[in-house]
Amino acid sequence: MSYLKPQFKHPKLPKNKIGYTIKEYEGPLSTLCAGCGHDSISAAIVQACFEMSVEPHKVAKISGIGCSSKTPTYFLGNSHGFNSVHGRMPSVATGASMSNKDMVYFGVSGDGDSASIGMGQFVHVIRRNLNMVYIVMNNGCYGLTKGQDSATADQGSKSKAGSVNPFQAIDLASLAIELGAPFVAQSFSGDKQQLVPIIKAAMHHKGFAFINVISPCVTFNNNAGSTKSYDYVRQHIEATSTLDFVPEMPIITTKYDQGKSTKVALHDGSIIQLNKLATDWDPEDRVSVVNALQQARLKNEILTGLLYVNTEWNDLHGTLKTCKTPLNKLTEKDLCPGEEILEGINRNFR
Amino acid sequence: MKPTDTKNPEYYHKVVDCQYACPAHTPVPEYIRLIAAEKFTEAYMINWESNVFPGVLGRTCDRPCEPACRRVRVEEEPVAICRLKRVAADNKGDVKKHMPQGPFPPNGKKIALIGGGPASLTMARDLAPLGYEIHLFDEQIAGGGMMRSQIPSFRLPEQVLNEEVNYILDLGIHTQFLTYVKSLKEVLSQDYDAVFVGTGAPRGRDLPKLPGRKEADAHIHIGIEWLANVAFEHTKSINKKVIVLGGGNTAMDCCRTSRRLGGKDVKVVVRSPFEEMKASPWEKEDAIHEDIEIIDNHVPLSFEHENGKLTGMKFQKVKAVYDENGKRQLLPTGEDDVFIEADEVLIAIGQENSFPWIERDLGLDFDKWNMPVVDEVTFQSTNSKVFFGGDSAFGPKNVITAVAHGHHAAVSIHLFCEGESLYDRPSPYTNLVSQKMGIHEWSYDSSVAIDQRYLVPQAKKSLTLKDRKKEVELGFEIATAYRETQRCLNCDVQTVFKEDRCIECDACMDVCPTSCITFTTNAEEPELRQKLLVPAENLEQDLLVSSELKTGRVMVKDEDVCLHCGLCAERCPTSAWDMQKYFYSVTKANQMSTAFPPIEK
CATH class of the missing domain: 3.50.50.60 (FAD/NAD(P)-binding domain)
Known part of the structure; x- marks a missing residue:
């Protein structure tokens, strides 16, 4: 078994704007099962960061416990990382974001880490609208403990051992919308063409960006009868739209049917261009999104793509009105400006 | 593109760049692995079966395999294939018992x-x-x-x-x-x-029309004739100042032999620029190391002589000019002609x-x-x-x-x-065997060493210049040879793809360290080459294209810089990729009667 990736790379590997090849965004060789959907998501994150020309040292990856939470070891090897306690990734991410708001935060979690043990943390981080990309690598089972059904396993889905799941599934995307998450997307690990632009848009979105990625567990949940297998997902996938992320203001040369094309401008001037495939769905209208998700569920479809986006809500730093300089960059002089200024503040209260 | 026909024996053969480039198609990676395992006799026999003179070629081969080596494309320097061959020859045991044993029953021809x-x-x-x-x-x-x-x-x-x-x-x-x-x-x-x-x-080429050729004949020799006279000990010395004309390997042998027979001031004078000389780069290096000056861009004009004795040669200085087709012309620079002193000249400008x-x-x-x-x-x-x-x-x-x-x-x-048709020739012997030994275990060493090419040690110049029979290269020590063998990428261990097993999880595409694998929609070859993760611009290297997969895409692998590290197969959950060793051997006359010729024993 290979433990190390060969150091050679393709001599003609393209470089991004800051002179890095995609190799500089990769991590060491994955120890997850061969063919794990999580590895594809890692590759999509690598691809997105490379294409966005992000400086690797300006990214932090934070995770909890589980197969999904192991993945940050295997991507962005030159970035910061924190493998935290089971289900407690949002707390650590909140702390990190509070102290340094200048970084891109990737929270990587799984269906167990978010929908079971970490549910409390998950709902509250949404409520606070922390500026981060929250990715759930959702395989519907506990892969690390031999594949028991998780809280996101669909009712009626058959496990590898043959038992049928009697419980209703928690639909994380619907829940996130319900709780007011301002950016909600759903995708499939086997569809990087869709996933990479979603991650890019999520990185640019100021506020909480939630991406629920169906990611087949090849070892325990890729059997016939499972609703999270490669084959089932491919057969039941239904995209809301095809999506392009345009980091800078483009010259509009859309080739889409105008009636079906929608643009969403983000805070920093970048644009998400959507070519709608679903009818009666508007990514900026929460009611239509909830409706579309319910309709899809009735038809046993998995609705993917960018589901909902709202660029008006304040993120946590905006709500708390923190200063422009990241807190960790404030010096003693900034924090203890001296007696005179303290006196001035006190005078205001008298 | 149509799915690649891997049943064609030449497809996988071409992936083994060294073997494909070798005129005799010696199975290079196979014997390099045997050398790594210190099975020198077996490594020698693989060579002997194919190229007949492993000891000779391990020292003197023109090594067309080395510029073809994949290592050149991913790193810079090829594996020292030729010198590893010598290691097998130097350290072999009793090889004769593995060779055909006579007397053979006569067939009357x-x-x-x-x-x-x-x-x-x-x-x-x-x-x-x-x-x-x-x-x-x-x-x-x-x-x-x-x-x-x-x-x-x-x-x-x-x-x-x-x-x-x-x-x-x-x-x-x-x-x-x-x-x-x-x-x-x-x-x-x-x-x-x-x-x-x-x-x-x-027949060595001469310069019969150059002025002074006849008059100074006593001290002008044709290179290959002179070398033969040295080899058979008819010639035992040479004068101190020697000019060798020509830029090929014979010229290098002439100048280096001159140094050993008494030549003190030996110069090689060649018409073409240094980089374009026909001699192999390593032979030029060895000559320079022995204090031989190589003067390029000089065209001989005349042999100068006094009283029937050679005094030197006159040359015209030229420069190389290329037309739009890349065709070279040597044009005079207009500088003064150059006189170079000499009391013996060896002409090594080709043979016919x-x-x-x-x-x-x-x-x-x-x-x-x-x-x-x-x-x-x-x-x-x-x-x-x-x-x-x-x-x-x-x-x-x-x-x-x-x-x-x-x-x-x-x-x-x-x-x-x-009495058979001469065009009804035997096909090559080929064999494709999986190297899988267990989950993620291969029977070949799949890790890729980053070591740079090791140098072959040489005997001291002070010793070798005194004795023309003293071999200059000492050959690799076994420990160094082992490290050099590890640089081989095992290109004969093929990445074999079975589309009916692929579930399109993209794991192979994500893990491939040299971005060789792409899943994409099919197109004609020129377009498909551009659609890959890294466009496949080396047209000499083939694409391995699968038939259409479930999602309508095809798997395309650019063979160009594949490291044969096996990661695609290790990260494949369904064994759609497998690493399989391809053995290719040109069928020799003595193997034609048997279906499976005895290649390895």
Whole structure:
């Protein structure tokens, strides 16, 4: 078994704007099962960061416990990382974001880490609208403990051992919308063409960006009868739209049917261009999104793509009105400006 | 694109760049792995079966395999294939017991081989076990041809050559040395069933029209003749100031031999720019290391002499100019002509074929360049009984090409003697075997070493320049050889893809360290090459294209910089990828009767 990736790379590997090849965004060789959907998501994150020309040292990856939470070891090897306690990734991410708001935060979690043990943390981080990309690598089972059904396993889905799941599934995307998450997307690990632009848009979105990625567990949940297998997902996938992320203001040369094309401008001037495939769905209208998700569920479809986006809500730093300089960059002089200024503040209260 | 036909024996063969580039198609990675395992005898036999002279070639081969080595494309320096071959030869055990053992039951056929060089000896080795009575004629005192007369002993010790020539002669070859064949007609009038001509390119080019050539003749020599005289000890010394004309490997051998016979101030003067000289880069380096000055861009004008004694040569300075087709012209720079002092000149500006002993009324056609008309596949001349090979067939090349010719011509002669069509040639022997030993375990060392090429140690100059028989290169130590073997990428362990097993999880595409694998929609080749993760711009390397997968895409693998690290197969959950060792061997005449020739024992 290979433990190390060969150091050679393709001599003609393209470089991004800051002179890095995609190799500089990769991590060491994955120890997850061969063919794990999580590895594809890692590759999509690598691809997105490379294409966005992000400086690797300006990214932090934070995770909890589980197969999904192991993945940050295997991507962005030159970035910061924190493998935290089971289900407690949002707390650590909140702390990190509070102290340094200048970084891109990737929270990587799984269906167990978010929908079971970490549910409390998950709902509250949404409520606070922390500026981060929250990715759930959702395989519907506990892969690390031999594949028991998780809280996101669909009712009626058959496990590898043959038992049928009697419980209703928690639909994380619907829940996130319900709780007011301002950016909600759903995708499939086997569809990087869709996933990479979603991650890019999520990185640019100021506020909480939630991406629920169906990611087949090849070892325990890729059997016939499972609703999270490669084959089932491919057969039941239904995209809301095809999506392009345009980091800078483009010259509009859309080739889409105008009636079906929608643009969403983000805070920093970048644009998400959507070519709608679903009818009666508007990514900026929460009611239509909830409706579309319910309709899809009735038809046993998995609705993917960018589901909902709202660029008006304040993120946590905006709500708390923190200063422009990241807190960790404030010096003693900034924090203890001296007696005179303290006196001035006190005078205001008298 | 259509799905790749991997059943075509040449597809995977081409992936093994070194083997494909070798005229004899020696299975290079196979013997490199054996050297790594210190199975030197087995490594030697893989070589001997294919290239007949592993000890000789491990020192002197032109190594067409090395520029082809994949390592050049992913790193810079190729694996030291040639010198590893020498390691096998230097450390082998008893190889003779693995060779065909005579006497062989005669098949009643008689063959004459004219010339005792590598082509004829290869022919003898291939045909003797089939029972042919083989008569080998050579004008020299021993077999080996130009390997004996032109390659100096400090590059190829005589005992190494003798050993490998004798392995063949011991198969029961009837040798007639010191016999110059004066007439092909006479040979044909005897009862030979076929005649093979392997007389090389024995005539060194001269500069007969250059002023002073005749007057100073006593101190002007033709390079290959002079080297032969040194080899057979007719010439034992040379004057102090020597000019060697020419830029090929013979010129390098001439100048280095001169240094050993008394030449103190030895200069090589060549018409072309240094970079374009025909000599192999390492031979130029070795010459420079022995204090030989190489003066490029000088065209000889005249031999200067006083009282019938050579005093030097005059040269015109030129520069290389290229037209839009890249064709080179050497134009005078207009600077003053240069006089270079010398008291001996060796002319090593090429060699050519010469067939004064072949009568022109034998039904054996010659072309307008006075070369025999020889079929490129069968090596048969227009006289059906007469076959050519080595330098005598298509002009001067090298030892390994001569060996390859010998194998092909031997197949032809065997078919000819059996009364079969010469074009109904045997297919190569191929075998494709999975290297899987368990989950993620391979029976080859799949890790990729980042080591740079190791240098072969050399004997001290102070020693080698004193004795022309003292071998300069010492060969790799076994420990260094092992490290060098690890640089080999095992290109013969093929990435074999089974589309019906693929679930399109993209794991192979994500993990491939050199971004060779892409899943995309199909297109015609030029477009498909551009659609890959990294566009496949090296058109000499093929694409491995699958049939259409479930999602309508195809798997495309660019063979160009694949490291054969096996990661695609390790990260594949369904074994759609497998690492399978491809063994390819050119079928030799003595293997034609058996379905599975005994290659390894």
